[in-house]
Amino acid sequence: MQKADDNPMDRANAAPRCTAHSKRTGEPCRVPAVTGWNVCHFHGAGGGHPAGPSHPTWKHGMRSREWVESRKLVNELARKARETEALIG
Ligand SMILES: [Zn+2]
Numbered sequence: 868m869q870k871a872d873d874n875p876m877d878r879a880n881a882a883p884r885c886t887a888h889s890k891r892t893g894e895p896c897r898v899p900a901v902t903g904w905n906v907c908h909f910h911g912a913g914g915g916h917p918a919g920p921s922h923p924t925w926k927h928g929m930r931s932r933e934w935v936e937s938r939k940l941v942n943e944l945a946r947k948a949r950e951t952e953a954l955i956g
């Protein structure tokens with residue numbers, strides 16, 4: 868026997884909502900968000916390309932996160948070497 872307050876729509880209404888706001892009215896979107904996103908499909912969920920060489924704006928990889936991080940590390944080591952060299956004359 869189902870209770871009167873056991874409405875299955877309660878779960879549907881409790882779904883996470885799109886966090887975007889209307890450009891025109893400023894009101895919240897309120898559409899259910901796509902699973903794994905904070906926004907609805909209209910507000911950009913599910914879009915975009917995966918990062919990496921298959922990305923349309925990929926040129927040569929020298930600006931990829933891995934390369935930028937390793938360049939920072941090399942520059943840091945070179946800076947420390949110069950500092951050490953300055954200390955010992
Ligand atoms: Zn939305």
